[in-house]
Amino acid sequence: MFARTILLLISTFASVIADDIKCGQTPIQPTINGRVTGGTEAVPYSWPWMIALCQNGWFGCDLECGGTIVAPHWIMTAGHCVQGSKPSQFRVKSGVFKQSKDNEAGEVVHKVKALHLHPKYQEYPQVLYDIALLELEVDITYDNHTQPLCLPLHDNSTIVAPNVAWAMGWGATDEIGDATEELHQVELPFINITDCEPDYPDKLDPVHHICAGKKGLDTCEGDAGDPLVVKNKAGYYFQYGITSFGEGCGQKEHPGIYARVTTYCDWINTTTNGVVTCRDADIYS
Template sequence: MVAGRDADISDWPGMASVQTVSGGTIYHECGATMIAPEWALTAAHCVENVRIESNGRAAQYLEGDNGQMTRFGTLAVAAGLGDLTTIPKGSVYAVREVVIHPAYQAGVPEKGSDLALLRIAGRWDGPLMPLDGVTGTAGNLLQPYADILAAGYGKLGEAAQGQEGVARGGRHVRAPSLILQEGYVPAVETGVCNSQIRARINEAGLAAVYPDIAIDPDTQICAGIGGSDACQGDSGGPLVFRHAPGQPVQAGIVSWGMGCARAESPGVYMRVSAFAPWISAVTGISQSAQPVVSEDISVLPSEQADILPQEEAPEETETHTEETSLEAGEELPSELDPTSSPDETTQDTGN
């Protein structure tokens, strides 16, 4: 988050970090939210390179200059952390299933349907994030003085350097921000958002590359008027409507944008309520709430002048694993050792 503030993790139930474990280092890749004891919600572009290997474990691959895909490491979900270097017992879980929305097009999150569900190995017993249209109801994001915030461990500025710390047990942790940040991001009406994003695309000389980008108010949200904003590393994290302190409902998922915190350059989020039936069908969570219908909104920007998803673009990648929860600071079981030999399979990359 750019121009945000240190967040109190108790204000963000189910807040999670999608991480790659590679060698002795943990890399934060994207945000997520725990929405059920076994399920996390994130952006599809954060996990589109994931492969389930022959041992039933998932691994992330990176595409090299020669077009070859190389295995980077294993994936874990760390939930309930205000500080990524302070890892309580039972807060880090391997991933045993990745379900990307069937309408998502790999490599083009701006086309929409940029969401995925991660099934963890084990059960998260901490608080869960209420979802608009599924287990909660958000208010009208465009109403005056609406309390709309985003949170994540992403970059603190477009040109900001990443941070590094050491967790208990000696494992290094790298992230754009080691401390969870939150910031206010006012919603932007879709017509205004479309006009502003088109202007930013034209200014960047990308009109031929992105000739038909248009925000769909039924499935996407725009937010951010400059100042506080999401940035790379915040992808997959929540945009919430807060009814009162400590009472958020997740209305959006950080997806993509043009730059970070630039004036008249809103970011784009996936609208959670539009995908409520799919989320319920995959996870088994019953829809116990109805979304507020007819909201014209759109949300968060990314880190470069080009259109980029707001994940941290690593020199290192993401991965997933099918394993029980990992003890803080413990050595990875050999099955999760990122140096173990992977299958020589490949997958399209999203960046």
């Protein structure tokens, strides 16, 4: 009985510690200057919520998509990255800067316990509900290389011009290139969705999509599932978009399209049994 009580207290204490962890922190500060097309190599481990979602290949873990840590055992990515797949096909690499390197300092490879694709996910005639949550078998331990990202409750005043966001990932840096070895980052201007709609006739829905980028600056092949983030006034980063689709890379007439995270706050909260919640970025500190 005494042993059970001790275990319960330890478990409760660990849960409290996890709940007290602030999201959106960067222990290693990124350098803020100016698929990640037109971007620059990131400071190693400066975007600590980034994970490489890879499939088990003949020669190790083959990069499939990017994703973000949103809780110790929850990863968020694009729905089309996992649609039609099984958990056993994937591995999640956290604490990495070079996506194909094995045994990087701080790297941990996680097995996926369950895939939660949004039940309304669709690819045609529009790409909608392009979001998935991956439940890990073992919790991620937070350190300087791994931290959770915040999710916003509201976004109307943020995802409009002339505001800017940051995207990061291991995607190609041009249309004909391969995935990059090192994590890259790029600053992207938001484009009002009404201004973006002519570039994608009948493809956009303001409830589900965010538009960002400009000629020469974009996400690209291999960046699916990567985040679009903005730092709030208190210095914490929030993920407003999930890299979803686009035409080409860095084309002036075809900016990148991102799944709008705030639309899915209720689904995220329900799916994670309340573990992951969206927060008010205006007051979070």
